[in-house]
Amino acid sequence: AQSVTQPDIHITVSEGASLELRCNYSYGATPYLFWYVQSPGQGLQLLLKYFSGDTLVQGIKGFEAEFKRSQSSFNLRKPSVHWSDAAEYFCAVGARSGGYNKLIFGAGTRLAVHP
């Protein structure tokens, strides 16, 4: 069965420090992978996505993620965190069926940023 695991429920970093959020997936075929960010009480904003090609993908707000097939991982990184990055981050895999993507999400990682 398809699934997504985000091992870290909460992460706290200092402003200016680097960040890595972990994501592991289980999917039988080549996955479509996504990272979304959610601010309190808000919907989900797409940060970046991977479908094929270069395994290092760039997104908005200075985020990047690397697809590693051998590790079934799609970790999100940012070299220098800003206070405004505090939010909840969700990794998702697109379970393709009939040509469309039913997104399967992880439980999320809540990021806190210390000044």
Place this chain on the structure above:
Amino acid sequence: DTGVSQNPRHKITKRGQNVTFRCDPISEHNRLYWYRQTLGQGPEFLTYFQNEAQLEKSRLLSDRFSAERPKGSFSTLEIQRTEQGDSAMYLCASSLAGQGGDTQYFGPGTRLTVL
């Protein structure tokens, strides 16, 4: 492109009442999805429309839930005889078939509280 909109943003109701939520997708998008997000969890897929046709329903969508997308534009999600367990954030997303691997863009959500 005004994005996905959802109304109302918040709904408080008493157990046993019926509620209806509306989602307006990005205008040219022909695919529309509903997800449900409970506290501390990632969103879970509820149902999918391609144009006006409802093509998949999750087993999470009990017979008290019904979704429609008349004329393939906006969509409504109705919950009859609400229960306290229905309290959640209901998220709508839309995408354009054949574009960007069916990348889904989310609305701000409707937060339902059942007293």
